[in-house]
Structure formats: structure tokens, C-alpha cells
Amino acid sequence: MTVNSLPVRTEIPVRTDTETPPRRSRRLLRPGAGRQHHAGPLAYVLLAVMAILSIFPLYWTMVAASTDNTRVSQSPPPFLPGPNLFSNLARAWDEAAMGKAMINSTIVAGVIALSTVMFATLAGFAFAKLRFKGRNILLMLVIGTMMVPPQLGVVPLFMMMSELGLAQQLPAVIFPTLVSAVGVFFMRQYLSEALPDELVEAGRVDGAHSLRIFWSIVLPVARPAMAVLFMITFVHAWNDFFWPFVVLDMTNPTVPVALTQLSAGYVRDQSLIMAGALLGTLPLLAMFIVFGRQIVSGIMAGAVKG
């Protein structure tokens, strides 16, 4: 489900007006202009129910991962954590290939996120602030590519990677996602609002070439959006499933691929399975707990307005 990514503004406003002052806010979260009634008790109750439904499966993963196999396989199921959380996590790391998978996923998601941020910022800058022939058509093309589900090309892609000797190798997972249309569009949207034209012009007057302008003028302005894009891309790359499942095997898996092994009946210990699932989710959960505000505002900033 890699397609379910950042959203797009359906009609692209190409700025022609020069009067409106460019927004220079470093924060992505816009103040709500819409209706802002105060929430009543019912709204709080409903939201609390929603929060419980969202969090409970993960809470229960932790519960199941902290008991043992016999306790998990009883009815009624356990509701409170047991004493074995850390020993089960350690076993999942060793026995269920989760250790290698965690390292692999960190490499894959880290490289993909870094390169996506770099290339997307470059392209986003060009689409937002540089004038060149075919700019609008190329931008439409970028958006159009979001409609092509990557899963459909999986057969030739597999043949290509086998031919290159990359099957079962991490680069086979990394190359196809080195940059994403979503990322390009996200940076384009951000930079066309956050980067004042005058700054770019001033750089030109000083005689700076484009790459120099990018390095010393664009990058500092783009930094908050780059951080958000890094995190969102990292989440997607970490969770990407279909292609890694096809091209990698159990000797060299990413986290989601290793998790299928857990489900496939080779591991009979249910609490160990849950420990694996928890382990594979922990890095992203930690990221959401620390940077939740930025991720939420990043997703909302990329949304279609109106």
C-alpha cells in the first residue's frame, strides 16, 4: 500500500501574483481558519473511544509479548502485562531473525529517506522557483505517476533485479524508491510558499550558480519540511511490504518480510510472535511519540485544501 502516501493538491496553483507576501513561517501547522466550536462531553467520549480503538491492538501486542505461550492461548485472553517482556524481545531478536531484519530495515529506510529528501528538495526547488520550459507539464507528469501502483510492474522488476544479480540484496529494495513523486510534490508545495522569490533573486545578483543557491539559500529554508519528509518517508520505507517480500528472502529480510516468517507457522510460540511484531514497530512508535506533532502537521500540510 505504498500508494497511500501524502496527498496532493488536485489543481496546482501556479503563482502569478507578486503582491502577496510569501509566507516565511518555519512551522508547517497552519492555524485553523474553519469552524472552531468547543467540544462537548459527547465529543470527548467519542474521541476517547477512538483513541482506545487505535491504541488497544498495540497495547495488547505488548501484553501478549510479555506473557508466555500458554497464557496467550487461553480464554479469556490476558489483559495485563506479564513478566516476560524483555526475555521475549531478546528471543525474538535472536531466534526469529528480527535482529538482522531490524538492521536491514534501518539501512533500507534510512537510505531511502535520505535520498528521497535530497532529490525531492532539489526537484521541489526547481518546480517551485526556477523557470524552465515544460515546467507545468513535467509537474503534472510527476503527479500523474502517483496513480501508477508500483505493484503492477513487479514481474519485470524482479527479472531486472535477478539479471543485475541484486535479487535478495538490499539495493533491490532501495533503488526503485530512491525518490518519490509524493516527496517532490510535498517539497514543491512547501518551497513555493516558504521560500521568498527575492532570496533566490538576491543569490543570482550575487552571481551564485543554481547549486550554490540551493545549498546556501534553499536548504536552510527547507529544513523543517525536509525533516518531516524524512520521517514520513522512513515510516513508509520501513513498512513497505509487497516488493521487499517478493525480492528478499529469509536469509536477508526487512522487518515486514521477517514478520511473515513469524506468521508462517515456523514459530509456534504466540508470545514470541507478538514480541517480534512489537519489536518491529517500536522504532516507529518511538518516532511518533517524540515527533508526533511534526508528523501530524506534515501530513496535514500536504493535504488537499478545499
Added chain:
Amino acid sequence: MATSTTNALVGEEPAGPSPKPGTGRSGQRRSALLHRLDLKGAPYAFVAPFFVVFAAFSFYPLIYTAWISLHGVELATLDVMQWVALDNYVDLVNDSRFWNALRNTITIGVISTVPQLLMALGLAHLLNYRMRASLFFRVASLVPYATSVGAAALVFTMLFERDFGMINWALGVVGIDPLDWEADKWPAQAAISTIVIWRWTGYNALLYLAAMQAIPAERYEAASLDGASRWKQFTHVTIPGIRSTVVFTIVLSTIGATQLFGEPLIFGQGPNGVTGGADNQYQTLGLLLYEEGWKNYQMGRAATVAWAMFLLLVLVFAAQRLIRRLRPRTP
């Protein structure tokens, strides 16, 4: 306009950062040339990486898929391609597994997408209130999105377990007989849809919330001056105001639904995963593609399934457009 200004400026002051300050006029001319090259060429160089990656790893494979689907190719001997014309397609339309997978993809798609988007709409409405702990509720609703398909499907497989799963236990508490959530078709499809709904509702809600917050407050003021109730405001101001976001989420969820793979695979727990249950009761087109290619070693047939999925997507979007055009527009 701005380009000519900068060009003119450059004409006066060309010797800026040029690596070699240049000797006299020839150096000036060279750096002016370099500058013009930079102005003209740099934008293309900046956007090129995206297009190179897309062409090599998305566009070319998509087109080549069509070519492969006209061949017999075995997984073990990928370089041996035998021309079979439309045989794969003929086999596919005569294969009951294909029609079964197509039906399952559509039914799971509908029972996962429709409730998901409706619930997201309600959740966004709630999140749009001014309230305490709004950041907590937003992050909480996004937590499932941070969970990978693998982890989510494993947990829900346990929760839906027939003998000791929490959901059957809870049903028992309120006096409902336990269901076999894996072996029976509709419970299995409902359980798989639950995983999809759980993972994506909060994400869609945030998209709706962003769109709701962009609606100008005056529209609500005007509506309430006209005596419109809260509900009327919701249907007459909020919904039209977020229309394009709704269309966008429908498009994305539809694409996701046609590609559904990880949830049914892992829910099937091992041997039944790829076949989508012992009776293929929840095999989707994505699973069929994988089964043909990597379990039956028939890459040509897998490519055929991929093109069938592509056609399905095109048909669904054509139908959506048609429905939108036929529907009378409300003023």
C-alpha cells in the same frame, strides 16, 4: 520576465564566483556562457533524478509487463521467453480462481473502504472541535498508520483467533456464538477489512481535518445566520468544502484496495496465506499474482494478472467519473 532581469544583471557583473576569475573579455564571456548554461540546464538536472528513477523502475516495468504477459516465462529460467500470444489471457478468463479473486478484491475493497472513509469523516469532524489534548488525539489516531502491515496483521490474527481470540471471547460475553474468522468466507473478509480500516482511518481523518480547517469561517457564519442547524451546516458547508479531498481519498483507497496483498497473506497464517484460505475464500488479485509467479513459477501468467489489475483500476476510475458526471449537481 525575471529571467531577463537576471540575465541583464549578470551581463554587468559576470565575474562573481567563477572558479577562475578569467583574463579580460574571454574570461567574461566564458563565465557568462556558463551562467546561461546554468540557468537553462540546472532546472532539468534538478528534476532529472525523479524521472530517471520513475522511468527505470516504474514506467518501463509497467510497459514491459504487457510484453511478458504475451509470453510463457518460468521463474527458474527468466531469460527464456516463449511467445504464446494471448494464451495467458484466454487461460485467465477461463480460470475460476481469477473470477474468485476479482470478486474477493471487490468485496473486500468495498467493505474496507466505505466504512473507513465514513469513519474518517466523523473522526475529522470531532478532531475539528476546539478542545484540550487535541494533539494527543491526533497522534493517537495516527498510531495505526505507524504500524506495519506485518505487525498489524499478526496482532489482528491473534485477536480474531477462533478458540482463544479476544473478539470471540467478547462476543461470548454478550451471548453471541463464536465465529470462525479464518475458514468462513464472510467473517474472514470482514476480519481482513478490519485490519485495513484500523490502519488507514486516522490517516484519512487527518487529511479531512486539514481540508475542514481551510474552509473560511464566514461560510459557517452565513449558514448559521440563515438558521441552518449543525447538521445542515455539516452537509451544506463542510462536505462541499472538502469535496476534492474526499475525491482524492477515494482515489487513493481504491488504488490501495485493488492492490491488497499483505493483510490477507499474513492473516492466512502460512500455507493458506498465498492461496487466500483453504478454499481461496479471501484470495485477492494481488495474492493470485504472487501465487502464479512465485509459487507456480509462471511469470508470464503473473504478468497477465498484473495487467488485469491495471485494467480493473482503469475501469473503476472510468465508472467513478461516469457516476460523477451523471449525478445532478447540487447548487
